[in-house]
Amino acid sequence: xxxxxxxxxxxxxxxxxxxxxxxxxxxxxxxxxxxxxxxxxxxxxxxxxxxxxxxxxxxxxxxxxxxxxxxxxxxxxxxxxxxxxxxxxxxxxxxxxxxxxxxxxxxxxxxxxxxxxxxxxxxxxxxxxxxxxxxxxxxxxxxxxxxxxxxxxxxxxxxxxxxxxxxxxxxxxxxxxxxxxxxxxxxxxxxxxxxxxxxxxxxxxxxxxxxxxxxxxxxxxxxxxxxxxxxxxxxxxxxxxxx
Amino acid sequence: xxxxxxxxxxxxxxxxxxxxxxxxxxxxxxxxxxxxxxxxxxxxxxxxxxxxxxxxxxxxxxxxxxxxxxxxxxxxxxxxxxxxxxxxxxxxxxxxxxxxxxxxxxx
Numbered sequence: 001x002x003x004x005x006x007x008x009x010x011x012x013x014x015x016x017x018x019x020x021x022x023x024x025x026x027x028x029x030x031x032x033x034x035x036x037x038x039x040x041x042x043x044x045x046x047x048x049x050x051x052x053x054x055x056x057x058x059x060x061x062x063x064x065x066x067x068x069x070x071x072x073x074x075x076x077x078x079x080x081x082x083x084x085x086x087x088x089x090x091x092x093x094x095x096x097x098x099x100x101x102x103x104x105x106x107x108x109x110x111x112x113x114x115x116x117x118x119x120x121x122x123x124x125x126x127x128x129x130x131x132x133x134x135x136x137x138x139x140x141x142x143x144x145x146x147x148x149x150x151x152x153x154x155x156x157x158x159x160x161x162x163x164x165x166x167x168x169x170x171x172x173x174x175x176x177x178x179x180x181x182x183x184x185x186x187x188x189x190x191x192x193x194x195x196x197x198x199x200x201x202x203x204x205x206x207x208x209x210x211x212x213x214x215x216x217x218x219x220x221x222x223x224x225x226x227x228x229x230x231x232x233x234x235x236x237x238x239x240x241x242x243x
Numbered sequence: 244x245x246x247x248x249x250x251x252x253x254x255x256x257x258x259x260x261x262x263x264x265x266x267x268x269x270x271x272x273x274x275x276x277x278x279x280x281x282x283x284x285x286x287x288x289x290x291x292x293x294x295x296x297x298x299x300x301x302x303x304x305x306x307x308x309x310x311x312x313x314x315x316x317x318x319x320x321x322x323x324x325x326x327x328x329x330x331x332x333x334x335x336x337x338x339x340x341x342x343x344x345x346x347x348x349x350x
Contacts, residue, residue: 001267002350006256013252025271025345028319056282058272068271068345070282 005032009072016074016137020047023068024061043067054225074139075100076165076224081126081155082145083110086170089213090143091119097217099141104129106151126155136162141220143200144169153182160192166223168200168216197223251295255286255349264289265349266310270297271321275340289314297344298324310346319347 005021009032012019018035022043038047042062050056050069061067078094080087083105094101102120105111111123122129130136142159144152144167152169156179159167169179176198183193201215202222259265268285270277278299285295285303287310297306302324309322325341 001347003256003259006252006259006267006349010253010256023269023271023345023347025319025321028347030347056271056280068269070269 001030005030008032013072013074016134016139018051018071018073018139020051020072021070022047022061023070024065025058025068026065043069074137077102077133077140078220079104079130079133079136079140079142079155079159080145081105081143081152082147082170083107083112083116083121084145085209086145086212086216088115089209090216091116093210093213093217097221099220102129102133104133104155105146126151126158130155130158136164138163138165140164141166141224142168143216143220145200147171147175149179149182153179156183156196157186157188160188160195166197166220167195168197168219170198170200172199251284251286254294255284258286258288259349264314266313266346267349268297268306268310268344268346270342271345272343273340274325274342277340277342279342285310287311287314298342302342302344306344306346313346313348317348317350319345321345 009019009021012034020033021030022033023030033041033047035051038044038051041047046059047069050071051073054071054073056070058066058068076099078099078101080090080101080103083103087103091101102122103111103116104122104124104126106123106125108123111121113121122132124132136142136158140162142155142164144155146152147170156167156169169176171179180193197219201212202219204215206212206215255265255267266287268287270279270281270283273281278301279297283297285293285297285306287293287307291307291311293303293307297303305324306322309320313320322344323341
């Protein structure tokens with residue numbers, strides 16, 4: 001690989017932009033394709049599919065020769081809104097999955113380092129905290145877990161606007177119905193609101209905070225790995241509401 | 244997606260900028276239960292220092308030896324490892340899988 005290609009790749013990664021490296025293993029020829037340039041590339045549809053699935057691998061090039069496509073998608077960040085009991089259970093599990101976790105909660109009694117040792121913890125309202133974390137993007141997952149609309153809603157609004165990879169909100173169906181009303185009044189249509197997984201988590205009958213944390217992360221992984229467009233994990237009624 | 248090869252690629256760039264000779268090894272294909280996924284990297288310098296992993300330790304020694312040749316002549320190579328491979332007794336994958344590794348020089 002040429003050093004300038006490697007530098008350009010690392011620059012894309014540092015900026016949290018996806019990029020692909022296409023290599024001919026036969027002769028070693030290589031090129032960098034930035035996410036924004038995929039559609040203009042001769043391998044456009046293939047590269048788009050690779051980026052969507054996040055899977056690197058060998059494929060057939062335009063002239064029938066094999067090419068290796070390396071997908072470099074930014075690491076997924078996980079923003080947890082609410083320094084609550086479930087969030088405490090989420091911390092070790094999310095770490096095992098390699099998620100870059102941040103917990104935000106303006107209530108300093110909850111957002112204390114004693115409760116969250118070794119975690120990036122921001123005791124601010126979401127708008128302020130998200131400024132500090134950096135802009136939300138398509139490689140960010142967000143879970144709103146406070147039960148308090150004053151805290152959860154601004155975070156959910158920011159996540160919807162940023163087209164986050166995964167958005168979930170804790171609360172019963174009744175709570176979510178009221179949330180849908182507020183977000184509709186704020187100008188979001190049913191398709192946008194349907195992107196929120198609520199009640200959050202896969203239905204595994206979770207009861208304890210650790211089990212709920214597991215159900216949330218299982219849903220997050222399913223959404224990231226299986227693609228959020230054909231989200232077969234999502235309950236049929238939620239899928240309809242999002243249609 | 245859920246983990247990152249970021250540090251290895253950054254190290255590869257940093258090492259080269261320091262003037263070290265550098266090769267990059269990448270897992271390009273796996274069969275069966277391979278220890279590291281496609282896209283995993285190992286970066287090697289001319290003094291056999293390395294970072295990252297293409298097999299969780301099973302065949303790294305062999306890859307490093309080949310990488311030194313790649314550093315020498317600049318010609319990229321594709322290596323294959325597996326229990327069915329004739330090199331299995333010295334560099335085999337105990338998991339029973341097979342992997343193909345592309346090794347290239349950073350120029």
